[in-house]
Amino acid sequence: MSRNYWFTDRYGVQSADSPELSAFGPLLDAVADVGPDEDFATVSIEDEHGWAVTFGAGWADFENVTEDAEQFATVAVERDDALGVAEDFVRGDIDDLRSRWPLADADDTEPAAAEASDDIGVFLAALGEGIYSEAGFAVQRLAGPTFTQDTMPESDLFITFPEGGVSVNYQGDEPQAVAVFVFIQPTERVDAYPAPDQLISGLRLSTAGRADVAEHFGEPARSGGAFDVFAVDDRFLHFEYSSEGQLKMVTAMLSGPGF
Numbered sequence: 001m002s003r004n005y006w007f008t009d010r011y012g013v014q015s016a017d018s019p020e021l022s023a024f025g026p027l028l029d030a031v032a033d034v035g036p037d038e039d040f041a042t043v044s045i046e047d048e049h050g051w052a053v054t055f056g057a058g059w060a061d062f063e064n065v066t067e068d069a070e071q072f073a074t075v076a077v078e079r080d081d082a083l084g085v086a087e088d089f090v091r092g093d094i095d096d097l098r099s100r101w102p103l104a105d106a107d108d109t110e111p112a113a114a115e116a117s118d119d120i121g122v123f124l125a126a127l128g129e130g131i132y133s134e135a136g137f138a139v140q141r142l143a144g145p146t147f148t149q150d151t152m153p154e155s156d157l158f159i160t161f162p163e164g165g166v167s168v169n170y171q172g173d174e175p176q177a178v179a180v181f182v183f184i185q186p187t188e189r190v191d192a193y194p195a196p197d198q199l200i201s202g203l204r205l206s207t208a209g210r211a212d213v214a215e216h217f218g219e220p221a222r223s224g225g226a227f228d229v230f231a232v233d234d235r236f237l238h239f240e241y242s243s244e245g246q247l248k249m250v251t252a253m254l255s256g257p258g259f
Contacts, residue, residue, distance in 0.1 A: 004048045005047040006046060008043060010040040021083075024043075028082055042055060049094075051064050053085055059149075060074070072104055073103060073137075074144070076140060076149065078132070100137070118198065118199060118200050122135075122139060123166075127177050127178065130176055130177075146163050147162075156171055162189060162191060165190055166180065166182055166183070166193065169181070177254070180251065181251050199250065202216055213230075221236065226241045238251040
């Protein structure tokens with residue numbers, strides 16, 4: 001069944017009905033470097049049934065502007081993922097978008113991507129997955145919604161949730177998560193993870209020491225002066241300690257250092 005849709009550029013200028021998808025890429029590029037607090041920072045697609053996706057620099061909102069509609073979360077997206085969302089929208093695959101886009105009030109539900117009952121299972125499940133994947137959405141539901149995005153000179157992409165105490169490192173032409181940093185102690189840029197005792201079942205990380213972690217996981221796969229690495233199935237958990245032996249950070253890694 002055909003339907004009308006239209007694009008709106010960053011200045012609020014609306015396209016003719018049902019334009020070609022190729023016209024949307026330049027609209028995305030126009031806001032790629034525009035900060036969220038600047039004027040004219042978004043572009044959008046909307047259809048005659050009230051469905052709309054709004055895109056900013058590295059993020060997207062999905063909503064229905066009609067009354068009593070579902071409220072969806074803001075998610076982090078790269079340009080290629082944003083174009084994929086736009087393509088689904090243009091094709092009319094709204095039900096598919098609704099089924100895989102996290103709800104704004106989904107914080108209290110168990111993330112579908114995690115197979116473990118503890119929070120670390122969410123982060124381990126995200127390794128090797130893209131930003132715009134169910135596992136990526138699960139991280140956003142747990143640590144978000146507020147995030148920042150930084151691209152390093154080596155093309156590493158970091159999505160950081162400063163209030164959630166989490167930063168995710170994505171690498172590759174089609175970025176996939178290679179490490180998830182969980183801050184047990186705060187830094188100048190990132191708060192401490194708000195629920196450390198829910199991170200790993202059986203460990204109270206708010207008070208656990210290095211010996212407690214080793215007793216829980218067994219022999220480390222690798223150790224250094226201030227860190228231990230433990231193998232968890234085909235993934236790794238890296239525990240970093242201060243000079244006083246206080247746990248500073250837990251990192252879920254796709255591959256272990258030196259392996």
